[in-house]
Amino acid sequence: MRPIGMFSSLKVELSVLIAISTAIAFIMAWILLKFGWSGWVAMPLTLVVALGITYLFSRGLIAPLRQMRKAAEAMAEGDYTVRVNMATDSNDEIGQLARTFNEMAGELEHANQMRLDMVANVSHELRTPVSALQAMVENMADGVVEPTPANLESILNQTHRLSDLIAFLLDLSRMEAGAASLNIERFNVHDFLDETIEPLEIADAGHAHDIELHVADDIEMEGDQDRLRQLFTNIIANALKHSADGTRVLIECREQADRGLIVTNVVNFGSQIPLADRSNIFRRFVKGKSGPGTESGGTGLGLSIARWAALLHGGTVKVVDDDRGADFEIALPKYHIASDISDTSRSHAHVHAQGD
Known part of the structure; x- marks a missing residue:
């Protein structure tokens, strides 16, 4: 009382x-x-x-x-x-x-749950490729299967999966520590996006997605290309993952001179992200749905790392309303402004289920 x-x-x-x-x-x-x-x-x-x-x-x-x-x-x-x-x-x-x-x-309850989920997810993600590699190598050692190009390529794919997971975890540790270094340089946005899309198109060949890039040839900006490539690769790969085979993903980039921003929208047609879920998808180890009742697969880190890379540059990544489908909008400063990277990387808010 x-x-x-x-x-x-x-x-x-x-x-x-x-x-x-x-x-x-x-x-x-x-x-x-x-x-x-x-x-x-x-x-x-x-x-x-x-x-x-x-x-x-x-x-x-x-x-x-x-x-x-x-x-x-x-x-x-x-x-x-x-x-x-x-x-x-x-x-x-x-x-x-x-x-x-x-x-x-x-927040502490959520952080503790994320810690428990991280252990479970990382254990699962590591066990799957390691078990596959062990089985393949044992079969080859026992002479059950031949070291054909197809079998060797399968082994190589599993090692790539392990390498990607380790890279994700290293990026996660940098996020948690608030430590990152940026190699700032000026570059052409069209060329940068074209180079970023090319390996994604090759990896996506079996799904017949059409990636459309709409960006002027003369737009330039400043930033760390490696970090920004992480950002755009994860966002575009997420869009491809949640698009039906044979559909298209649209990438529109424009300069907003009055605000000093380079704004890029990545749209996959058809699917939508509920308003209540639009911040959760940027949380670490949150996995979205690739179809009714199914998870998207992956580590659940891609969108979180993408948002971190944007914040390092003083930019933002968010889901915006779009009748065409899920629309991720990336806003980055055209010119880099030096800042305390540690404070910037720590400042990202919790943000909810088409995750990566």
Whole structure:
């Protein structure tokens, strides 16, 4: 019970508490003295009543703090599901603290779940290619299968998958550490995107996707081409992954001179991302749906790394409304502005299910 929790300041609440206790004590002492009570009896009795009222009110004030202490102790033991349910509707500092505490607890619970998911996902992603490689090599060693070009190519594909996963994990560690170095240079955007798309078209040959690139030949920008190639490769690969065979993926790039931005939209036609899911897909190890009831496969890191690479350049990646389909909009500064990379990479917000 917080009888005076409606005020917007704890100082005001304490002042009101003191005023109420003093007023009650004064009125009670006056009444007792008026009815002929001895001052030696009336004053101690009045003091006891005033202290009792103060204790009752103060207990209501600090009850949420006791609950927060118990919740913090539970969280220290690994229980991140606890929440403070007292004073959350109060306007004073304790109410604000209670709401902030619950937000922190929610973030810690999510981070812990992501840690558990990471262990499970990484274990699964590593086990699959390693098991396949082991089986292929053992069969060749036993003479069960011949080292034909097709079999060797299958082994090579599995090693590429392992290499990609290790690269993803290294990028993830850089994200967590907030450490990255950028090699800034000026380059032609059309040539850059064309070079980025080419290996994706080769890898996608069996799905017959048509990648359309619409960008002026004279647009230039500054940035780290390796990091930006990670960004665009992951976004475009995600679009291809969630497009039906034989459909097209549109890449539109334009310069917004008034804002000093290079804006690129990557659209895969047909599919849509629900509004409520548009930030979750950028979380680490969140996998989207490639079809009804199925996951997309992959590591669940691509879009998270893409957003990180954009943030390193002072840019953004988000899903925007588009009647044509899922539309990822990438906005990057045309000219690089030196900044604290560590702070930039740490500043990305949580963002929800067509993931990578």
